[in-house]
Amino acid sequence: DTPPFAESERSATFRDAFRTSKHIVVIAGAGLSAASGIPTFRDGGGMWRSLDSTALATPEAFEANPSLVWQFYHYRRTKVLAAKANPAHKIIAKMSIRAQLKKVAPAAKTFHLVTQNVDRLSVDTLNDPLTDKPSATIESNASDKKLRAVFPNSILEMHGRIFDVRCTACEHCEEDRNDPLCPALGAADASFNDYTDAGTKEINIPLEQLPRCRACGALARPGVVWFGEKPYHLDEINSIVYKADMCLVIGTSSTVRPASTYAYRVQRHGGKVAVFNLDPSETDERADFVFRGGCETTLPSLFP
Numbered sequence: 001d002t003p004p005f006a007e008s009e010r011s012a013t014f015r016d017a018f019r020t021s022k023h024i025v026v027i028a029g030a031g032l033s034a035a036s037g038i039p040t041f042r043d044g045g046g047m048w049r050s051l052d053s054t055a056l057a058t059p060e061a062f063e064a065n066p067s068l069v070w071q072f073y074h075y076r077r078t079k080v081l082a083a084k085a086n087p088a089h090k091i092i093a094k095m096s097i098r099a100q101l102k103k104v105a106p107a108a109k110t111f112h113l114v115t116q117n118v119d120r121l122s123v124d125t126l127n128d129p130l131t132d133k134p135s136a137t138i139e140s141n142a143s144d145k146k147l148r149a150v151f152p153n154s155i156l157e158m159h160g161r162i163f164d165v166r167c168t169a170c171e172h173c174e175e176d177r178n179d180p181l182c183p184a185l186g187a188a189d190a191s192f193n194d195y196t197d198a199g200t201k202e203i204n205i206p207l208e209q210l211p212r213c214r215a216c217g218a219l220a221r222p223g224v225v226w227f228g229e230k231p232y233h234l235d236e237i238n239s240i241v242y243k244a245d246m247c248l249v250i251g252t253s254s255t256v257r258p259a260s261t262y263a264y265r266v267q268r269h270g271g272k273v274a275v276f277n278l279d280p281s282e283t284d285e286r287a288d289f290v291f292r293g294g295c296e297t298t299l300p301s302l303f304p
């Protein structure tokens with residue numbers, strides 16, 4: 001293990017590099033919300049270790065078994081609604097507030113958070129960085145209003161949002177934090193928990209009892225991006241990545257494209273990359289700085 005003095009030396013070098021940065025981008029993944037009690041996907045406690053992600057997070061899976069896929073997202077919505085922002089969310093939220101950012105990066109001109117997470121915790125935190133209300137108490141769209149008012153487009157949710165309910169037939173999409181979304185999903189709750197752990201006991205909910213579009217009545221789907229689907233904000237993210245001179249990669253195994261390509265692209269045009277991850281990740285060997293550990297502790301130690 002590197003001796004402690006190397007740690008403080010690395011931290012000082014990182015802080016100097018961060019201090020002179022002009023265009024900062026954060027790429028975040030499930031590890032950012034792990035300390036808030038939301039399971040990740042592929043590591044130790046990861047959900048998709050027991051479940052096959054492609055069996056649940058693809059349009060084909062939804063087409064074949066919308067009842068099962070909805071139960072999976074109901075299970076995750078419940079986890080997210082009970083979650084509270086952790087110190088890492090708060091530090092990132094503060095960075096996206098210009099005056100705060102200037103304290104740690106006086107030269108900074110832009111800040112963006114590109115998140116793979118669908119839990120909205122980073123947006124909710126921006127709405128109220130100082131309180132730690134569980135997301136269930138934040139009325140739908142409140143965070144968006146604050147986000148639009150104060151920081152247009154600084155947080156880009158590239159894999160969509162778990163509270164969005166999207167129509168499979170018309171353009172209608174609305175945020176709905178009700179739990180359960182519909183009575184049938186509430187009844188299925190217990191059985192799905194077994195499904196994730198051991199059994200495959202899942203209730204088959206008839207189509208007409210699954211969440212429906214409020215506008216046209218057609219079957220609705222979770223407003224997230226599945227494998228094989230186009231992520232949101234790609235053009236905007238590409239230009240942000242192209243301009244970035246500092247990239248923080250926080251809590252991601254860097255296995256899902258295109259998010260996993262951004263850090264490398266920042267470095268290709270001379271930007272710096274700092275990884276904040278619990279386990280070794282695909283981005284480590286190229287990174288200029290690697291801070292091993294929980295981001296809820298490594299970030300506060302660097303940005304007290």
Ligand code: BV8
Nearest residue numbers: 029030031040041042116228251252253257278279294295
């Ligand atoms: C696209 C939303 C093209 C849903 C997600 C073959 C067939 C089909 C597709 C492909 C294929 N091969 C490659 C692809 C492309 C595919 C892909 O990359 N697949 C991978 C798996 C090989 N990508 C796509 O399909 C993307 N779309 O390419 O479209 C296109 C272009 C134009 C037009 C049309 C199409 C779409 C990908 C989005 C999929 N949706 N989620 C949902 O959430 O249910 S992906 C899912 O994985 C989540 O979004 C998650 O964020 C993301 C990445 O996972 P991580 O966030 O990294 O989480 P993970 O558990 O893996 O790691 C957590 C890390 O945190 C660990 O390293 C751990 O050590 C660390 N950690 C834990 N605790 C902490 C911590 N770190 C710090 N502190 C802690 N406390």
Ligand code: ZN
Nearest residue numbers: 167170213216
């Ligand atoms: Zn509709």
